[in-house]
Amino acid sequence: MRHPDMQRNAKYPLILVVDDDPTSLRTLLEALREEYDISVATNAKDAWDALFVDDMPDLILLDIMMPDMDGYRLCQKIKQDERARKVPVMFMTALTDDVSEAHGFSLGAVDYIHKPFKIPLVRARVRTHMTTRGMMDDLLSANQRLCDHIVRLQQDGKSLSDGAQNQSEGQIYQNLMERILDNTAEGVIISDTTGKIIRVNPSFTRISGFTEEDVLGHDVREFKPLSHDSEHGRGIWELLEENGRWHGELSGLRKNGETYPEFLTASTIRGQAGLATYYVIIFNDASAALKTQEKIDRLTWYDSLTGLPNRLLYLDRLNISLRYCKSTDMVSATLVLDVDSFRSINDARGLPVGDRILQEIGNRISAEIQGDGTVARMAADEFAIILLPSEESKQEVAERALAMAERIQGALASHFQIDSFNFVVTCSFGVSIFPTDQNDSPEKILQCAEIARSRAMKEGGNKIFFFDKSMGQYAKEKFSMVHDLRSALEHQQLQVFLQTQVSSADHVIGAEALVRWNHPVRGMVSPEKFIPVAEETGLIVDLDRWVLQQAVRLIQDADAQGKRLRVSVNISPPHFADATFSDHVCHTVHAAGIDPTLLVLEVTEGLMLHDIDVVIEKMKKVGDTGVKFSLDDFGSGYSSLSYLKRLPIHEVKIDKSFVLDAPTDSNDALIIDMIYSIGNVLRIDVVAEGVETDDHAQYLKKYKGLIRQGYFFGRPQPMADWLRDNLHRI
Numbered sequence: 001m002r003h004p005d006m007q008r009n010a011k012y013p014l015i016l017v018v019d020d021d022p023t024s025l026r027t028l029l030e031a032l033r034e035e036y037d038i039s040v041a042t043n044a045k046d047a048w049d050a051l052f053v054d055d056m057p058d059l060i061l062l063d064i065m066m067p068d069m070d071g072y073r074l075c076q077k078i079k080q081d082e083r084a085r086k087v088p089v090m091f092m093t094a095l096t097d098d099v100s101e102a103h104g105f106s107l108g109a110v111d112y113i114h115k116p117f118k119i120p121l122v123r124a125r126v127r128t129h130m131t132t133r134g135m136m137d138d139l140l141s142a143n144q145r146l147c148d149h150i151v152r153l154q155q156d157g158k159s160l161s162d163g164a165q166n167q168s169e170g171q172i173y174q175n176l177m178e179r180i181l182d183n184t185a186e187g188v189i190i191s192d193t194t195g196k197i198i199r200v201n202p203s204f205t206r207i208s209g210f211t212e213e214d215v216l217g218h219d220v221r222e223f224k225p226l227s228h229d230s231e232h233g234r235g236i237w238e239l240l241e242e243n244g245r246w247h248g249e250l251s252g253l254r255k256n257g258e259t260y261p262e263f264l265t266a267s268t269i270r271g272q273a274g275l276a277t278y279y280v281i282i283f284n285d286a287s288a289a290l291k292t293q294e295k296i297d298r299l300t301w302y303d304s305l306t307g308l309p310n311r312l313l314y315l316d317r318l319n320i321s322l323r324y325c326k327s328t329d330m331v332s333a334t335l336v337l338d339v340d341s342f343r344s345i346n347d348a349r350g351l352p353v354g355d356r357i358l359q360e361i362g363n364r365i366s367a368e369i370q371g372d373g374t375v376a377r378m379a380a381d382e383f384a385i386i387l388l389p390s391e392e393s394k395q396e397v398a399e400r401a402l403a404m405a406e407r408i409q410g411a412l413a414s415h416f417q418i419d420s421f422n423f424v425v426t427c428s429f430g431v432s433i434f435p436t437d438q439n440d441s442p443e444k445i446l447q448c449a450e451i452a453r454s455r456a457m458k459e460g461g462n463k464i465f466f467f468d469k470s471m472g473q474y475a476k477e478k479f480s481m482v483h484d485l486r487s488a489l490e491h492q493q494l495q496v497f498l499q500t501q502v503s504s505a506d507h508v509i510g511a512e513a514l515v516r517w518n519h520p521v522r523g524m525v526s527p528e529k530f531i532p533v534a535e536e537t538g539l540i541v542d543l544d545r546w547v548l549q550q551a552v553r554l555i556q557d558a559d560a561q562g563k564r565l566r567v568s569v570n571i572s573p574p575h576f577a578d579a580t581f582s583d584h585v586c587h588t589v590h591a592a593g594i595d596p597t598l599l600v601l602e603v604t605e606g607l608m609l610h611d612i613d614v615v616i617e618k619m620k621k622v623g624d625t626g627v628k629f630s631l632d633d634f635g636s637g638y639s640s641l642s643y644l645k646r647l648p649i650h651e652v653k654i655d656k657s658f659v660l661d662a663p664t665d666s667n668d669a670l671i672i673d674m675i676y677s678i679g680n681v682l683r684i685d686v687v688a689e690g691v692e693t694d695d696h697a698q699y700l701k702k703y704k705g706l707i708r709q710g711y712f713f714g715r716p717q718p719m720a721d722w723l724r725d726n727l728h729r730i
Contacts, residue, residue, distance in 0.1 A: 012037040018047040019063040031119045044069035051084050064093040079108040189281040191220045209255030244268040261286040303377040306362035314376035318442040330389035333401040333433050336449040340426045340461035342381035364411040405429045405464045426462035496550045497716035501709045508729040510566025513551045544575040552592045563730045568600040582621040596626030619648045656690025663699045676703050
């Protein structure tokens, strides 16, 4: 039914608005009533009746979610009706996923308008569609008029190629035909049934650049898209021959080689016998209309102030990321940030200054992302980010999200200079990791991040909160530990502890150097917490080298006191794999001038998983200086006698798991016997770790030359304390 406040005005295009939401109806009426005649229906039945009771509308704006019959089914019904099918349908919906839109287009919809409505955008999309549809309707009407004139000429026995010198009673009508061609704003081409051009009008030359002399007598397919895109062109030509008409949008070609978009109609003129006699093509340049459409698309998907994707495009890309993660078992994160107390800037300095700050905020965020995701302006001072999907674990993605949020906070902390004003900006972040389950949706993921952001703002702002608190806490603790560990290396917060190693005759022969971290706030941090973090972040190389340097100095100091102190240092797999490992060790030992045989580098059996030839080459280079290698935790991992025989190893350390139960477990005792025998055969030292009781110590004394280490001989001590208690015993 028509809106009660409005009477039908035939001067305006008629739009049928179908929506059951009163708020949406009021918004659309307010947006469109000045330029269009509006008819309203609140359900599918009333909409269907309106098509045949009132005038046929020029456009239907159709809501998808309605009671009884939804918009999809109504659109399908409209497109199946001979009379109504020509009316274009634009869907209105809050849905943003590709599947819904693709379904709508497959049913015959021409466009989508997304809710919540933006009034300027609604007007622009409707106006542009009406303009392009009007252009095509005008073309069809002009084509029909021209065809009617040509048929009249045929009935008078005149040929379109007759010259002006041919006088007859049909001459008056032919002169009228000439005036019509000359005054038609659209380009016109008339060809015979072979496609040979026999007439063009001045607008053809104005639009294409080709003159009448350029084209007369040539095949029409040389100058129109029917030949420019050969596959497409043959299809159009065949349709024209079979159906008698065709219309649509193609790419035209100008004389200067430039292409342009055009709307084109083509019709077949048939004689009295029903045979084709002429083809009539009418076209116009659609560049301006399509540029307007591009501008509207830009307004639809991008924020006009910052140029960033808007909320609609963000949700679309979030949906794509979610589907990709679910299908590939990857993980991603969405981050939502709100500028703290931004309203006070607008209130104090005005909206123009606030807008310039928002533009700069967008620029700084984009610079920090560096291709690692999408950033969008969601509303006012709210921005959002999607990280690129990754094969990392959820914890690792959480760490990456936290690091990015920290970088952005740092970038925004720098002063904003706007005219003569200086501003400092802070922001609050909410982070949500996805996917969490099969019920995830873009809206749900975004909502989780917004909830976390709200908590961050309530805590005073300038904070980063995760929706999953445990994940956020882990990521923050790890991030903080990495930061503090770097600081510890720079500010001498690390210490070397020594654990005694004794011979089978109970003589102290050396010690293993172990790193400990005395944090100024946390106190002593367990190596089990910070060593894995150091290995993951690459800090382990610097950490190893710091311990190595301390061990070398310890050997120097002991030598100055006339003591030959043997020191073992752990070398992590990442450090050993470093390209500069061998050169660094050799340089360190040479520069210190120590006896290299007193330095033992402990490596793990995991090295055997790498290229064994490269491992051997590195060991030999270092071993040639006199430095020794020890294979730590022997028997617990990838031990292979063939590898052991090839590696330039000077020592193996029996894993403490075998030592602990050896006095009472015959299997562990046999393993110790075997490893000790292997050491004797290969003439390498054997060290037993985990000697914690007198029973352990006494049991192992039977192995001549076996080196023992464990709590029974002393717990790890700070280096100064160990030297005081043990150096004199060497």
